[in-house]
Structure formats: structure tokens, C-alpha cells
Amino acid sequence: MPATPSWPPRSAPRLFVEAPVAAGELVVIEGNPAHYLTRVMRVREGDAVIVCDDVTGEWACRVVSADKRSVTLEPVEKLRPRESVPDIWLCPALLKKDRFDIVLEKATELGVAAIHPVLARRCVADKLNLDRARTVTTEAAEQCARTALPEIAAPRSLSAMLTKWPEDRALFFADEQGGEHALRAFASHAGPAAILIGPEGGWDDAERDAIRAHPAARPVTLGPRILRGETAALCALATWMSVSGDWQQ
Incomplete structure (x- = not known):
């Protein structure tokens, strides 16, 4: 049997968001980051996006919707906590x-x-x-x-x-x-x-x-x-x- 592809894929785009991410709360991306996701990375509904908020850590999200102006993401799994940074x-x-x-x-x-x-x-x-x-x-x-x-x-x-x-x-x-x-x-x-x-x-x-x-x-x-x-x-x-x-x- 073929191996099941890992999720999220290593090629998933990454970006930081300003508001803290939480399970069950949709993340809406607008402006230049939305343009990057839709026009550069060509994300579509169902694709994975890695999101960091500089507070809780790193999340794997699934694209719920994407258009020219905004991308809506659903947090699926917290991958890592915010890293401990050397002082x-x-x-x-x-x-x-x-x-x-x-x-x-x-x-x-x-x-x-x-x-x-x-x-x-x-x-x-x-x-x-x-x-x-x-x-x-x-x-x-x-x-x-x-x-x-x-x-x-x-x-x-x-x-x-x-x-x-x-x-x-x-x-x-x-x-x-x-x-x-x-x-x-x-x-x-x-x-x-x-x-x-x-x-x-x-x-x-x-x-x-x-x-x-x-x-x-x-x-x-x-x-x-x-x-x-x-x-x-x-x-x-x-x-x-x-x-x-x-x-x-």
C-alpha cells in the first residue's frame, strides 16, 4: 500500500498572525498575507497552512475559504509551543x-x-x-x-x-x-x-x-x-x- 502523506506537508506555507490562535476559533488572514497565500502559494480550500502567533506557538490549519481579499483558516492541531529563546x-x-x-x-x-x-x-x-x-x-x-x-x-x-x-x-x-x-x-x-x-x-x-x-x-x-x-x-x-x-x- 502507498504511504499515507504526512499532514501538514513540509511544503505548507508559514506565516505569523497578530491574534493568539485557539482551537475552535477561525483565523482570518487579510491584506498582503492573504495575497501571498492565494496569489503566490496558490492555496485552495482544504490546503494546509502553518500559523504562528508569537504567543501560544505553532498551529497546523486547514483552509476553509480563500478569495482575493481574505483567507479563512481552521486550526486543526497545535504542533509546537512557542520556543524558549536564549536571552x-x-x-x-x-x-x-x-x-x-x-x-x-x-x-x-x-x-x-x-x-x-x-x-x-x-x-x-x-x-x-x-x-x-x-x-x-x-x-x-x-x-x-x-x-x-x-x-x-x-x-x-x-x-x-x-x-x-x-x-x-x-x-x-x-x-x-x-x-x-x-x-x-x-x-x-x-x-x-x-x-x-x-x-x-x-x-x-x-x-x-x-x-x-x-x-x-x-x-x-x-x-x-x-x-x-x-x-x-x-x-x-x-x-x-x-x-x-x-x-x-
Whole structure:
């Protein structure tokens, strides 16, 4: 006898929804997500769609109806609870839009809990469209099958960030002028942490002095080469995940 196809199929489209999902309550998808389901993924009545709500977790749903404007889904089975996210923040200085999009997308894929953009004196960019940034991270989370979205904070100055820094969170400062080996520093720390990455032009002397003077700061080095901001952010986060995050599970 032929094998019974698994349900939901691995090829089922995935998307996040704003309202919590519950058994017995229909989910109505409208706007761009509905267009994606009907025009791009070509879903029809009876097809499967995987839905995450960033609260309860991941659900397998069946399409009840689909037209140009909306798609109605029926939750069939809860597949996974919302994932436990490692308590790591990424604090990258703002970069040019295309490069910062890379940071947003790949940091989400790597499993970051929160992204706190920083404004430094040598930042080329000074603004961030938060709605667009959340779209980038949401699409990245859907692509890599995350069940939790990273928090994205509004950009703030370095001085404001340092002034209000939580006492219990280590601040690993990627300093191109040197510091403790990042791998050893990350492995030796247990508890909440954050990684601070500089702008395209680097930190100026006053900023570097202010960071190093902060009691939570731990300067680290990412190797012998000067890395671009987006490269440094993702290398540091990947290193942290490998020794202190959830890659070992």
C-alpha cells in the first residue's frame, strides 16, 4: 500500500498572525498575507497552512475559504509551543538600509531575542523604519521556522543606552582595538547578555572610553581582521549561540 502523506506537508506555507490562535476559533488572514497565500502559494480550500502567533506557538490549519481579499483558516492541531529563546540581545549601530536589513534578517535566523539599534557618532544612517524592520524579521522567522519573533527597539544614542543599561545584563563590546577572546568570554558567562557592535566608521575615542568605563562592559575581540558592521554582528552572534545559546540542544 502507498504511504499515507504526512499532514501538514513540509511544503505548507508559514506565516505569523497578530491574534493568539485557539482551537475552535477561525483565523482570518487579510491584506498582503492573504495575497501571498492565494496569489503566490496558490492555496485552495482544504490546503494546509502553518500559523504562528508569537504567543501560544505553532498551529497546523486547514483552509476553509480563500478569495482575493481574505483567507479563512481552521486550526486543526497545535504542533509546537512557542520556543524558549536564549536571552541574548544584539545592539548593532545603525548601518545603511541594505546592510542593516542583513543584520535584521540573519540575527533573526540565528535566534536572537531582541535587537536594540544604537546611534553612534559615525553612523551613516540615523533613522530606522520600525514597521519595515518588523516585516523583515517576521519574514525571516517564517523562513527559518521560528515560533517566536525578536523584539525590535527604537534606535537610541549610545549614551542613552549606557545610562539605562540593566545591571544584570553583561554587555560584550566588540572592540576592533582588542579585548578578551570572544569565544572564551561568551563561554565563561552565564545569564542575560548583549553584544554591542560599532558603526561603519568605527567608534570614536570618547565612545570607546565611555563603553569601557561602564561596569557591565566586557571588551572582546572577533579576530585579527577588521570586519564590516554586519559581518561582526553575525559572527559574534553565531559564536555566542554555539557556546551559550541553543545550538547545543
